[in-house]
Structure formats: structure tokens, C-alpha cells
Amino acid sequence: MKANPFFTNRSTAAIAQDLLGRRLSFDIGKEILSGTIVETEAYVGVKDRAAHSFNGRRSQANEGLYRAGGTLYIYSQRQYFFFDVATQQENEPEGVLIRAIEPETGIETMIKNRHGKNGTLLTNGPGKMMQAFGITSRKWDLHPLQDSPFDIDLNHKKKIEKIIALPRVGVSQADPKWAKKELRFIVSGNPYVSDIKKKDIKENHGFVLTKN
DNA sequence: TCGCGGATAGACT
DNA sequence: GTCTATCCGCGAG
DSSP states (O other): OOOOGGGTSSOHHHHHHHHTTOEEEEEOSSSEEEEEEEEEEEEESTTOTTSTTGGGOOSTTTHHHHSOTTBEEEEEETTEEEEEEEESSTTOOEEEEEEEEEEEEOHHHHHHHTTTOOGGGGTSSHHHHHHHHTOOSOTTTTOBGGGSSEEEOSSOOOOBSOEEEEOOSSOOOSSHHHHHOOOEEEETTOTTSTTOOGGGOOTTTTBOOOOO
16 A cells, blocks of 8 residues: 655655644544644654654664654653654654644543543643553554554644744753754644643634634 | 652663 | 653642
8 A cells, every 4th residue: 555645745844734733533442532733743863863763773662763654653751652653765764743632532531541630631742642542552653554543634634823833842952953943833822732821822722713 | 820850661871 | 870752749939
């Protein structure tokens, strides 16, 4: 099966921005947990000091980054899991980290998975989002997106008022040049963006309302 | 509302 | 032993 060119036909930073406003879903069988992507980060290969693939580092732990665009790269750090999608061709270790979604369906289940946490605390960070999905293993690591219970709707996307680029979160400060690079993208004004200030939240959540 | 520190687990030196 | 692509609770203002 031919891979979707969405994850290969332009820069990883451009792909990260294009993922904003799209729907990420996770099929758990009896229902579908889903939400709109509102925060992403791009990691751009062997030169990127902040990337797991920096300097060609490759092992079982980060193999997903080296796979063809559209492959899932799921890994754990501390007690949490992260959801990445590889971009570019095989052996070009770039990828996009999905950091936050605005929940849409399966919210009750997500609250249960988050042990009662509610509202924006549900999914406003990469570890929180995966906990809300109930992910407790790397089971789907290295699976192509289309052969997994996960899905990203590449055919529709919400219209976004304004995208803002910011430095990535929590990356090593060893090389300030890469630590400061603005490869984190957010839907401006959305309450589910991690660490957003209350005064920056907009009534429309940063989306342009379209009439049907 | 903020800044700080502790918890915690896996990969790497 | 060291270092994270984190999260949460606590205390000060």
C-alpha cells in the first residue's frame, strides 16, 4: 500500500502546522475517543540537538523515527507515553509529536482514564493525552497509522484563526540554538494548549466558526 | 496564579 | 550514576 504523501511531501515543520485543527481518534472497540489537535512539535533529524535521533542515534527505543512517514513512534518516558508520527522517507529520522487535543468524543471514558481529572486538565499535555486514551504500553509503536486503532483525519480540518510558533517544551538546554528554535505550534487561544495563560484563552477556542 | 521540587521509569554512559 | 520531548501538589504572593 502506498503511503499517504501527507507525511512526506514538505518540511516536517510545515506538516506539524498542517496537523493542527485535524481530528485524532483512537478506536477502543466499544467507542471512539477523539479530539482536535491543538498543539504539535516538530523534531527535525540528526542535526536537531533536541531530537531523539540527534547525531544519528538509533536503537530499539527510537526506531520509529527512522521509519517511513506515517509510521507511529510511541515511546515512554518516566511513567508516561508519547504519541509521535514519523515524517519524511525511511532513514530520515524526523517526526511530529502530538502534544494536546481538544476532546470531542468519549470524554466520559477519558475522565475515567485520567482518574477523575476534568476539563482542560484532561488532555493539555502529551502524557495526559495518552493517559486519557488509556495507553499503558508501546503496543502500537512502529505500526503504520492506517494499520492501527489510531487515525488522523487528513480530509477535513477546522479553520484556525491564528497559529503561533514557540520554542519546544522541556528540551535539553545544552545547545541553546536548538532549544530556542520555534518548532512548537499551537492554535492560538485554545484552552487545551499546555501551559496557556487564562487571559490568552479565547471564547472561540481559536477556531473560525463555519456555518453549515 | 505563579514557581518550585519530588515522583518515577527507561535508556544510555 | 545521569539525564530526560512530564505531571502534580504545595506554598507564597
